[in-house]
Structure formats: C-alpha cells, structure tokens
Amino acid sequence: MKIIDGKNLKFEYVKWNEEGQVESSMKAVDGVNLDIEAGDFIAVLGHNGSGKSTLAKHINAILLPTEGSLYVDGKDTRDESKLWEIRQTAGMVFQNPDNQIIGTIVDEDVGFGPENMGIPKEEIWRRVEKSLKAVGMWEYRSHSPNKLSGGQKQRVAIAGVVAMQPKCIVLDEPTAMLDPNGRKEVIQTVRELNRAEKVTVILITHYMEEVIHADKVIVMDKGKVVMQGTPREIFSRVEALKHYRLDVPQVTLLAHELKQSGVDLPEGILTIEELTQALEKCRSGKKLR
Amino acid sequence: MVLKTEHLNYIYGAGTAFEKQALKDINLDIPENQFIGIIGHTGSGKSTLIQHLNGLIRATSGAIYADGKNIYEDGYDKKTLRSKVGLVFQYPEHQLFETDVFSDVCFGPKNLGLCTEEIEERAREALSQVGLDHSYYRKSPFELSGGQKRRVAIAGILAMHPDVLILDEPTAGLDPRGRDEILDQIEKLQKEQKITVLLVSHSMEDVANYVKRIIVMNKGQVLYDDVPSRVFEHYQELETVGLAAPQVTYVTQTLKSQGWDIDTSVTTIEEAKQAILKALNK
Amino acid sequence: MLRDITLGQYYPASSVLHRLDPRVKLVATLAFIVSLFAFGSVSSYFVATIALAVVIKLSRVPFRFITKGLKAIFILMLITVIFNLFLTPGTPVLEVWKFTITMEGIRTAAFMAIRLIYLIMGSSIMTLTTTPNDLTDGMEKGLGFLKVFHVPVHEIAMMMSIALRFIPILMDETDKIMKAQMARGADFESGNLIQKAKNMVPLLVPLFISAFRRANDLAMAMEARGYHGGEGRTKMHPLEYKKTDKTAYVILLMYLLLMFLTSRYVKIETWLGF
Numbered sequence: 001m002k003i004i005d006g007k008n009l010k011f012e013y014v015k016w017n018e019e020g021q022v023e024s025s026m027k028a029v030d031g032v033n034l035d036i037e038a039g040d041f042i043a044v045l046g047h048n049g050s051g052k053s054t055l056a057k058h059i060n061a062i063l064l065p066t067e068g069s070l071y072v073d074g075k076d077t078r079d080e081s082k083l084w085e086i087r088q089t090a091g092m093v094f095q096n097p098d099n100q101i102i103g104t105i106v107d108e109d110v111g112f113g114p115e116n117m118g119i120p121k122e123e124i125w126r127r128v129e130k131s132l133k134a135v136g137m138w139e140y141r142s143h144s145p146n147k148l149s150g151g152q153k154q155r156v157a158i159a160g161v162v163a164m165q166p167k168c169i170v171l172d173e174p175t176a177m178l179d180p181n182g183r184k185e186v187i188q189t190v191r192e193l194n195r196a197e198k199v200t201v202i203l204i205t206h207y208m209e210e211v212i213h214a215d216k217v218i219v220m221d222k223g224k225v226v227m228q229g230t231p232r233e234i235f236s237r238v239e240a241l242k243h244y245r246l247d248v249p250q251v252t253l254l255a256h257e258l259k260q261s262g263v264d265l266p267e268g269i270l271t272i273e274e275l276t277q278a279l280e281k282c283r284s285g286k287k288l289r
Numbered sequence: 290m291v292l293k294t295e296h297l298n299y300i301y302g303a304g305t306a307f308e309k310q311a312l313k314d315i316n317l318d319i320p321e322n323q324f325i326g327i328i329g330h331t332g333s334g335k336s337t338l339i340q341h342l343n344g345l346i347r348a349t350s351g352a353i354y355a356d357g358k359n360i361y362e363d364g365y366d367k368k369t370l371r372s373k374v375g376l377v378f379q380y381p382e383h384q385l386f387e388t389d390v391f392s393d394v395c396f397g398p399k400n401l402g403l404c405t406e407e408i409e410e411r412a413r414e415a416l417s418q419v420g421l422d423h424s425y426y427r428k429s430p431f432e433l434s435g436g437q438k439r440r441v442a443i444a445g446i447l448a449m450h451p452d453v454l455i456l457d458e459p460t461a462g463l464d465p466r467g468r469d470e471i472l473d474q475i476e477k478l479q480k481e482q483k484i485t486v487l488l489v490s491h492s493m494e495d496v497a498n499y500v501k502r503i504i505v506m507n508k509g510q511v512l513y514d515d516v517p518s519r520v521f522e523h524y525q526e527l528e529t530v531g532l533a534a535p536q537v538t539y540v541t542q543t544l545k546s547q548g549w550d551i552d553t554s555v556t557t558i559e560e561a562k563q564a565i566l567k568a569l570n571k
Numbered sequence: 572m573l574r575d576i577t578l579g580q581y582y583p584a585s586s587v588l589h590r591l592d593p594r595v596k597l598v599a600t601l602a603f604i605v606s607l608f609a610f611g612s613v614s615s616y617f618v619a620t621i622a623l624a625v626v627i628k629l630s631r632v633p634f635r636f637i638t639k640g641l642k643a644i645f646i647l648m649l650i651t652v653i654f655n656l657f658l659t660p661g662t663p664v665l666e667v668w669k670f671t672i673t674m675e676g677i678r679t680a681a682f683m684a685i686r687l688i689y690l691i692m693g694s695s696i697m698t699l700t701t702t703p704n705d706l707t708d709g710m711e712k713g714l715g716f717l718k719v720f721h722v723p724v725h726e727i728a729m730m731m732s733i734a735l736r737f738i739p740i741l742m743d744e745t746d747k748i749m750k751a752q753m754a755r756g757a758d759f760e761s762g763n764l765i766q767k768a769k770n771m772v773p774l775l776v777p778l779f780i781s782a783f784r785r786a787n788d789l790a791m792a793m794e795a796r797g798y799h800g801g802e803g804r805t806k807m808h809p810l811e812y813k814k815t816d817k818t819a820y821v822i823l824l825m826y827l828l829l830m831f832l833t834s835r836y837v838k839i840e841t842w843l844g845f
Contacts (some may be wrong), residue, residue, distance in 0.1 A: 040587075084799065087797050088797060091795070094788065096785075096793075098785070099784075099785045099788035100788065100792035101736070101828075102732075102736065102792070102793060102796075103701065105734070108704060111807035113797055115805055116797040116798045116799065116804055118804060125807060146736075146740065160796060183622075204830045236770050
C-alpha cells in the first residue's frame with residue numbers, strides 16, 4: 001500500500017522586495033515524484049541546499065507544494081480540513097535536539113503530541129510509557145531534557161512523535177548535530193521502530209553510513225531526484241556519487257579504488273566484512289593460478 | 290608560540306553536588322608548525338582542554354607555559370595570549386554580529402588596538418585565506434550558506450594572526466562538501482603559514498587524512514598521544530572508550546587476522562590501497 | 572555548568588507536599604504570607620513558626636535548601652532591621668551615639684525580620700516542592716476564570732513553561748558566545764557604563780538571533796506535533812482535587828483561624844511586659 005504519493009512536486013521560495021514585487025525565486029523542489037510503500041525504510045541523501053529538507057517538510061504539511069500534488073495515506077496535504085490528521089499520520093523529527101523538546105520533563109514532552117490530539121489522560125500515559133520504552137529512554141522519564149546527551153534528546157524527540165502513533169516518521173537530518181555515539185543510538189532506534197512497529201521511515205541525512213540498511217535510497221541534487229535504488233545499486237556508482245559531492249563510506253571507496261587498480265572485486269561493497277571476504281577470494285584465486 | 294601544559298587539573302563545580310574532574314593531569318607539548326588532531330567523544334574533556342590553552346578557563350592546579358612563561362603568573366597578558374592562540378568555537382557562525390562580513394572580520398584586530406589600515410589589510414588577507422573574495426565583503430552574514438558563514442567566523446580569528454589555531458569541531462553540521470572545503474583550507478593554511486593547528490574532532494576518518502599527530506582524550510585524561518598509525522594500532526582500546534579507528538584500519542587488521550602478510554599501519558584510503566595491492570602481489 | 576541550575580529550584584522528593592495540587596500550594600503560600608502581615612503578635616508568630624516547621628518536616632526537603640533563598644535578601648533585611656531599630660519612636664532602651672533604640676523599635680525590627688524570613692522560607696517550600704510545570708498548570712487552571720475577560724490564560728501558561736525550558740539553554744549560549752567573543756579580544760569588564768553597554772553588542776546580537784532561530788524551530792516542531800492552541804487539548808496531568816487537597820484546605824483554614832484567635836486573645840506581649 002502506498003503511504004506517500006507525490007506527483008510532480010514543485011516548491012518555489014520567492015523573495016519579495018519592499019514594493020511587493022518578486023525579486024527572485026528559487027525552485028527548492030523541482031518536479032519530484034515520490035512513491036513510498038507503507039513499512040519501508042527510505043533514505044534521502046543530498047548535500048545542503050539540495051532540497052531534501054524542503055521535500056521532507058511537505059510530507060508533514062508544514063509546506064504545501066507550489067505545483068503538483070502530495071497524498072499522505074490517501075489525504076491531500078492541501079486539504080486544510082485534513083491538516084491535523086496528516087500531521088498525526090506523518091510525524092516529524094528535526095535536526096536540532098534542543099529546539100524541538102517542549103516539555104521541561106522527559107515524560108511531559110512525550111505527552112505533548114497526544115495532549116494536542118485530545119486523547120484521554122490514561123491513554124496518554126499508556127502511550128508515553130510505550131514510546132519511551134520503544135526508544136530505550138524509560139529510565140529517564142523524570143529527567144530534565146537539558147541534562148541528556150544529544151543522542152538521548154533525539155530519542156526523546158522520536159518518542160514524542162511515536163506517542164502520536166503515526167504511520168510514518170520523517171526525520172530531517174536527526175544526526176547532523178550529534179557525535180558518533182549519538183548518531184549510532186538514533187539510527188539504531190529508528191531501525192528498530194521500522195522493524196518492530198512497522199513504521200514507515202523517511203530518513204533525511206548526508207551521512208552515507210546511515211543509509212546502508214535502507215530499503216531504498218533517493219539522492220537529490222538541485223531540487224531533483226537524480227538517483228534512486230537500493231543502497232547497493234547506489235553505492236556501486238561511486239563516480240556519480242562523487243559528482244554530487246556525497247560522501248562514500250571508506251570501505252566502498254577503497255573497494256572502488258582497488259577495482260580501478262585491477263583487483264577483481266564485485267560492485268557496491270558496503271561493509272568491512274564484504275570487502276575482506278571478496279579480497280580473500282581474490283587471493284585464493286591467485287594462489288590457485 | 291610553543292605551548293606546554295604541566296600537570297593540568299580542572300575541577301568544575303568544586304564543593305557542590307555537581308563536582309566533576311574535567312581534566313586530570315594533562316601534560317602536553319605543543320610545538321610550532323604542527324598539525325595536531327584532538328579526538329574524544331562528548332564529555333571527554335577535549336573542549337575544556339582547549340579553552341585552557343588560551344586562558345578562557347583557569348586550571349584548578351598545574352601550569353601552562355606559553356613560550357616558557359607561566360600564563361597563570363601575576364601580570365601575564367591574557368589578551369595577547371588570546372590573540373596568539375586563536376580559538377574557533379563549535380558552530381562559530383553563531384557569534385557573527387556585524388551587518389556585513391568585512392566588519393565582522395575586523396572585530397578581532399580592532400580589539401587588538403591596531404590602526405585602520407592594518408585592520409582592513411588583515412581582514413582582506415584573512416578572508417582570502419578562507420577563500421572569500423571581495424564580492425562577499427559587504428554581504429550580510431545571513432545571506433551566506435552555512436559553510437560560508439563558518440569560513441567568515443574562522444577568518445575572524447585568522448585576522449588576529451594567531452601562532453596557534455585551535456578549531457573545535459569545525460565541520461560539525463556541515464555536509465561532506467562543506468566539510469572537505471573547510472578541512473582543505475585549514476590544511477593549506479597550516480602549510481603556508483607554518484602555524485600550529487589543533488583540530489578537535491570526533492571523526493577519526495576526518496582527522497587521519499590531515500594531521501601528523503593525534504591526541505586521544507578520555508575521561509579528562511590523555512589516553513594516547515602519537516602519530517596516527519600508532520594510535521590506530523590500539524583500535525580495540527579505542528572502541529572500548531566509544532571511539533573507532535578509520536574503516537581502512539579494520540580492513541587491514543581483519544586481513545592480517547586471516548593470515549595475510551600485510552602492513553596494518555595504514556590510516557588513509559591511499560595507504561590501504563597500496564598495502565593491499567602489495568600483499569596481493571606477494 | 573550553567574545547565575545544572577534548575578530554574579524554580581525544584582527539589583525532587585516524594586512527600587505529601589510534593590503530591591499536593593499546585594493550586595492548593597499557591598493559595599496556601601499566599602494565605603501564609605498574608606497571615607504574617609495581618610496577624611502580628613508574638614503568639615500568632617508562635618503558631619506560624621510551628622506551622623512552618625511542620626510543613627518543612629513534611630516536605631522532606633533538606634533545611635539548607637529552604638534557607639538558601641535567604642542569602643539573596645540578607646541586605647534588604649539588614650536595612651529594614653536597622654531602619655526600624657533606630658527610627659521607631661517610643662520608650663528608649665539604649666542609646667548609641669546619636670541614635671536611640673526603643674522598645675517599639677526592637678519589636679518592629681524583630682517582627683519585620685521574622686516576616687521576611689518566613690515569607691522567603693514559605694515561598695521557597697512551594698517552589699522546592701512544585702515543578703515549574705505544575706506551577707504553570709496550577710496558574711493556568713487557577714486563573715482559568717480570567718478567560719471570561721479574554722485573558723489568554725492558556726497561552727500565557729504555555730509561554731511560561733517554554734521560557735522555563737529555554738532559559739537554561741540560553742544561559743549556556745550566553746556563556747558560549749561570551750567566551751567566543753573574548754577569544755576575539757572582546758572585553759566585557761572594563762570601561763565606563765556607556766563603554767560597557769557598547770561592548771555588549773557583540774554578545775546581545777548573536778544571542779537575539781539565536782533566540783529567534785530557536786523560536787522559529789520550536790514553533791515548527793510544535794506545529795508538527797499537532798499543537799493548535801488550548802482548544803480541544805487534553806492534559807496528561809489534569810488538575811483534580813483529591814482527598815488530601817481538600818484536607819489541606821481545611822488545615823489551612825484552621826491555621827488562619829488559629830492565627831486570628833491568637834493575635835486577638837493571647838497577648839504574650841503583655842505578660843512579658845512589652
């Protein structure tokens with residue numbers, strides 16, 4: 001079942017001058033077709049200014065397309081009467097962990113979304129407990145968010161979205177401001193949600209290591225989708241990725257370089273194990289000869 | 290300028306419930322003209338350490354010598370120290386405040402009490418060092434991209450002509466393009482100006498490509514202080530403190546454990562490639 | 572670290588007082604303060620002292636936390652005491668140089684000191700046993716009747732709780748920007764007043780920008796989580812009076828009555844010969 005269906009999406013940032021005339025305009029999203037199946041883990045890659053964050057904000061109806069259409073779980077995002085339903089269906093986690101936590105205590109923050117939805121008290125507490133446990137932050141329920149690490153704060157933010165029981169979670173560069181440990185925590189949490197709760201995940205990032213486990217990777221550049229496919233398909237095109245100035249994992253780059261030097265390796269190596277195994281094969285092949 | 294720390298200790302919140310020893314017995318020599326990486330995860334004390342080096346935080350005990358003079362001695366000129374040891378904080382673009390790029394870069398040299406020509410000369414020079422030409426001078430910092438803003442902020446420190454340049458995670462939050470641009474520029478700067486650069490990071494991969502020496506911090510102490518290849522030999526210990534060696538180190542280490550005769554002291558992709566090719570051709 | 576300062580100085584513990592409805596605590600604190608000023612006699616202060624002691628005991632907050640707030644008003648208290656001590660006319664007791672200390676002076680000075688100390692301690696207990704959020708909740712519900720007069724009570728309470736969340740973050744940020752500008756040679760200490768004000772520009776401009784950026788982000792995050800004002804919102808901590816709250820109100824009433832009666836009919840002063 002399709003959960004997100006976007007056709008020829010366009011979004012234009014228009015800058016007005018003081019007389020109210022159009023001074024300049026910039027197409028941040030330019031004719032994107034989105035087609036996401038429920039339960040998928042989708043990664044959207046692209047450098048800053050590629051339009052990936054603008055696209056993400058459309059899914060939650062924070063931004064509305066200038067042209068084209070976007071349906072979230074069958075609901076048109078331009079339909080104002082469906083606005084709160086859409087926001088509940090597609091939750092959103094942002095980049096800066098400090099700027100999206102509203103509550104002064106962890107559990108109060110997680111309850112913020114359900115409170116807005118007008119859910120009865122008992123149900124709110126049930127959901128708060130469930131979502132804090134799902135992200136592994138239950139022990140911290142009565143802490144102040146200010147005393148948590150970046151990764152922990154992002155997990156609280158994720159719990160806040162999970163408590164609204166969305167079908168889909170959009171994460172807009174949730175790891176950009178975190179250290180490697182925090183990054184790992186967040187990605188593991190998201191993967192677990194996708195696996196156990198069958199929540200559709202749309203992860204916007206510029207860290208390539210984070211997309212290895214995605215079902216599908218979408219690469220954006222200048223507001224357009226320029227590459228699309230499984231991680232392996234994407235990573236086997238090292239030159240194209242370099243062209244879009246994206247970071248390729250070191251192992252993949254190393255494999256690519258070795259291949260260029262004549263070593264017989266398969267395309268799209270993603271992990272250290274894959275590379276060492278492939279190299280082992282090469283060596284034993286040579287020995288046999 | 291040569292910096293030296295001796296038995297540096299720093300305890301914050303002494304006497305309160307939040308008391309914590311942030312630095313424990315730090316002994317470091319920072320010579321001239323060296324590119325150094327400081328690595329550690331959040332809370333390892335690396336940010337606290339660099340703030341000591343230009344006198345923004347005063348150590349609880351121990352001493353710091355700048356060109357042989359103890360900076361904690363009475364009458365020591367902290368202002369000069371701060372101009373000689375330039376510190377670029379994390380997300381430095383958040384400190385920009387002037388209406389245009391050029392004036393913001395002038396702020397540092399102006400505080401040094403230089404004459405107008407000298408100030409403007411330094412600002413022009415610093416901006417060109419970070420790759421921003423005169424078309425940016427009169428732009429508002431807020432019209433620039435994230436990477437450009439950060440370069441303006443770095444220029445603001447460079448204009449003070451520091452002998453030691455310390456950068457606290459200069460690539461945080463930037464995309465790969467912005468990251469490479471900044472790191473390349475810093476490397477070029479280090480080579481051309483022959484200044485000492487301390488690059489604080491939590492990414493081993495970033496640091497390994499550039500620096501000649503790595504200081505690993507953990508729980509307020511110096512865990513390792515050596516050339517990159519020697520530091521990464523301890524990749525298992527690094528993992529236990531929440532850090533990791535570059536992926537290429539793992540590749541060669543795994544191959545070695547599989548019985549390959551291979552050089553495991555590699556730190557970059559190029560070195561790894563050469564090592565593997567050599568081992569394959571044996 | 573600035574972040575360790577908890578605003579509103581909540582002290583986490585499990586006590587009857589902590590569990591009490593914030594509205595009860597607000598009303599009781601107010602009533603206690605009023606009672607100190609309305610009923611000024613030795614005997615009623617005796618009652619107030621006992622009441623305060625019992626409440627402190629019940630709160631399970633270490634005594635030194637309760638007296639912390641006193642440091643801040645020490646100077647104010649000293650001035651009040653000195654003025655009252657020397658400038659109240661009446662029966663002279665002692666003469667110091669040009670000033671006369673009177674019986675009445677000692678009395679008013681002592682009463683003023685007690686009032687101020689109890690006032691601070693009483694309100695400290697409230698803030699120590701009530702989370703800032705509960706406090707805003709209490710105000711929102713307690714002042715709900717103002718909605719009739721088009722006072723945006725929910726919005727004010729929401730603003731207060733957001734402020735509570737962001738003040739420590741902005742304090743941290745101030746510290747950081749200050750250090751960053753000091754690294755560029757900025758001087759925040761020397762110079763005259765105008766010079767000092769001017770020197771604050773490099774600190775204040777980035778701070779404002781950061782606050783706006785955060786506000787913008789936060790507004791978006793709140794919207795994304797379905798916030799659309801107080802209408803149709805439920806509460807995870809709905810305020811409902813429980814049995815203990817009702818009991819607390821009864822005890823409060825009894826306290827006030829006792830204060831009134833003692834100040835009227837138990838004249839310890841006359842026995843002591845004041």
